[in-house]
Amino acid sequence: MRMNKMRADVLALLFLLPFLAVYGLFTIWPMVKGVQMTFYKWTLIKKMKYVGWDNYSKMFHDQEVWAAIWHSAIFVILTTPTMIVLAILLAMIANRKSRLQKLYRSVFFLPSVLSVAVASYLGLFVFQPYNGFVNTLLHLIRLLPENREIFWLTELSLSWIALTLITLWWTVGFNFILYLSAMQDIPDEIVEAAKLDGASDSVIFWKITLPYLTPITKTIAMLQIISSFKVFLQIYIITGGGPLDKTRPIIQLIYQTGFRKNDLGYAATMSYMLFVILLVLSAIQYFINNRKGANA
Amino acid sequence: MWKWIYRIVSVLFGFLFIAPIVWMLVVSIKKEGMKIVTLVDWFTPPYSFAVYDDILSGTKLSNWMFNSFFVAICVTLFTVAFAAMAGFVMSKLPFRYKSAMFFLVLSGLLIPGEAIIIPLYQVAKDMSLLNSYQGLIIPALASPVAVIVLKSFFDGVPNDLLESVQIDGGGTWRIFTQIMLPLNRPALASMAILTFIGSWNNFLWPFLSVTDDNLFTLPMGIPTLMSQYSEDYVKPMVVNTISSIPIILLFIIFERQIIKGVSLSGIKG
Numbered sequence: 218m219r220m221n222k223m224r225a226d227v228l229a230l231l232f233l234l235p236f237l238a239v240y241g242l243f244t245i246w247p248m249v250k251g252v253q254m255t256f257y258k259w260t261l262i263k264k265m266k267y268v269g270w271d272n273y274s275k276m277f278h279d280q281e282v283w284a285a286i287w288h289s290a291i292f293v294i295l296t297t298p299t300m301i302v303l304a305i306l307l308a309m310i311a312n313r314k315s316r317l318q319k320l321y322r323s324v325f326f327l328p329s330v331l332s333v334a335v336a337s338y339l340g341l342f343v344f345q346p347y348n349g350f351v352n353t354l355l356h357l358i359r360l361l362p363e364n365r366e367i368f369w370l371t372e373l374s375l376s377w378i379a380l381t382l383i384t385l386w387w388t389v390g391f392n393f394i395l396y397l398s399a400m401q402d403i404p405d406e407i408v409e410a411a412k413l414d415g416a417s418d419s420v421i422f423w424k425i426t427l428p429y430l431t432p433i434t435k436t437i438a439m440l441q442i443i444s445s446f447k448v449f450l451q452i453y454i455i456t457g458g459g460p461l462d463k464t465r466p467i468i469q470l471i472y473q474t475g476f477r478k479n480d481l482g483y484a485a486t487m488s489y490m491l492f493v494i495l496l497v498l499s500a501i502q503y504f505i506n507n508r509k510g511a512n513a
Numbered sequence: 514m515w516k517w518i519y520r521i522v523s524v525l526f527g528f529l530f531i532a533p534i535v536w537m538l539v540v541s542i543k544k545e546g547m548k549i550v551t552l553v554d555w556f557t558p559p560y561s562f563a564v565y566d567d568i569l570s571g572t573k574l575s576n577w578m579f580n581s582f583f584v585a586i587c588v589t590l591f592t593v594a595f596a597a598m599a600g601f602v603m604s605k606l607p608f609r610y611k612s613a614m615f616f617l618v619l620s621g622l623l624i625p626g627e628a629i630i631i632p633l634y635q636v637a638k639d640m641s642l643l644n645s646y647q648g649l650i651i652p653a654l655a656s657p658v659a660v661i662v663l664k665s666f667f668d669g670v671p672n673d674l675l676e677s678v679q680i681d682g683g684g685t686w687r688i689f690t691q692i693m694l695p696l697n698r699p700a701l702a703s704m705a706i707l708t709f710i711g712s713w714n715n716f717l718w719p720f721l722s723v724t725d726d727n728l729f730t731l732p733m734g735i736p737t738l739m740s741q742y743s744e745d746y747v748k749p750m751v752v753n754t755i756s757s758i759p760i761i762l763l764f765i766i767f768e769r770q771i772i773k774g775v776s777l778s779g780i781k782g
Contacts, residue, residue, distance in 0.1 A: 251632035398776035
């Protein structure tokens with residue numbers, strides 16, 4: 218648009234003002250303030266004492282912090298590949314022409330609209346021993362003998378499985394939709410031509426469908442890694458971080474340090490560590506995506 | 514043969530996705546205190562809606578649901594409006610420091626809310642925003658993602674079109690509200706849907722900033738209720754069901770728009 222320079226500056230400022238005001242006060246300013254907090258012993262009622270680099274040196278030797286970061290990383294490792302495979306599988310189901318096509322699409326997306334608390338509590342009860350849905354279902358179809366129970370949420374490896382399954386069920390809907398629309402963008406002529414040449418379904422999937430899905434897969438993988446690293450409420454509700462703090466993610470530790478142990482300064486220091494980790498993850502991802510100018 | 518395997522796998526996944534929700538609904542209308550041994554017991558009468566009355570009259574659940582909707586609607590409207598205004602000038606107006614501005618917004622994409630939540634608490638406390646609707650809503654209104662996405666959609670509107678309106682005497686505000694916004698309705702709807710769902714599920718900030726249970730949103734309120742119901746299945750499932758019905762109804766009504774909104778977000782994301 219053409220206009221005189223002064224006028225453009227003033228107008229731009231007016232249009233930017235609402236966004237900038239909120240962004241400045243509640244994102245940029247806390248970001249700066251947080252740096253200051255990491256150098257203090259800082260309590261909820263704002264008793265402050267300058268401690269220099271103490272919070273940092275404490276953090277690097279704190280086993281609880283490294284354990285919590287590792288738990289968040291486990292959650293990333295468990296959820297990211299399974300999320301991508303499941304989302305592609307569901308998209309293939311819903312992309313196939315059939316009378317149930319629309320129904321599948323609704324059913325796969327439906328859990329995504331539930332509140333995180335509802336999804337988590339539903340998961341908690343679904344995986345209860347004795348009367349929970351999963352165990353009674355396994356009894357019914359005779360996969361689990363009547364006199365045995367699986368204690369999903371008190372045994373460490375099983376609780377990771379339960380957390381992963383609940384998270385996949387609750388959040389796969391978004392990625393499923395992204396894959397479904399990517400699949401529908403694949404030109405029909407290409408698939409038809411391949412069929413005429415005698416390509417089997419599996420060849421079509423590996424040689425045509427999957428390559429078409431590569432760009433969106435990169436995006437989904439990146440978003441999934443970052444959002445899984447920030448997991449909190451599902452784990453807080455379903456296992457409480459247990460058994461014995463062995464599933465406690467970093468955000469839960471930050472919360473407990475700040476608000477239960479009344480140590481906002483140390484909690485802020487951990488937040489910055491989290492920030493740096495996420496920054497490094499994004500940078501690695503960015504580097505991989507742009508290696509060959511591959512990001513379409 | 515393969516066709517049948519395909520069908521069976523499809524039905525199996527359909528079942529696995531819908532079953533927990535159906536189970537939730539059925540358990541919620543089960544009469545309290547019945548002995549449950551097998552899965553079939555859950556799905557057989559007697560049924561009763563008595564617990565629904567107890568929960569609706571005896572708890573603040575409906576209050577919290579109102580708060581969740583109120584906060585999510587406010588956050589959605591203002592976030593999208595602010596982001597559209599910012600995205601518009603960044604796309605179409607030639608102003609000083611434009612590239613610096615773009616860089617500032619872009620760097621916001623890298624700052625996760627969780628990483629600044631502790632200092633944000635202190636900032637909100639200093640501004641007396643804790644325990645208020647303003648405190649729940651205002652800090653959430655700046656979304657750099659929405660600015661960047663909307664800017665990239667606005668970039669697609671040809672400049673010639675805007676200039677021809679300008680020649681006809683249309684002001685900047687008119688160009689914004691009568692051309693840019695209507696032309697980009699699908700993108701705006703997509704951002705609105707994602708913002709709404711994000712706010713609807715926001716837990717950490719309300720959890721830290723609000724202690725008055727009249728201001729709880731659903732994700733915070735539900736855990737405080739549930740912790741009172743150990744060993745019981747019916748009450749928790751009633752709480753879950755009541756909390757989910759409005760959003761499920763909204764999903765059924767707006768399914769087409771929601772699905773389109775989500776898939777659109779993947780294009781520029």
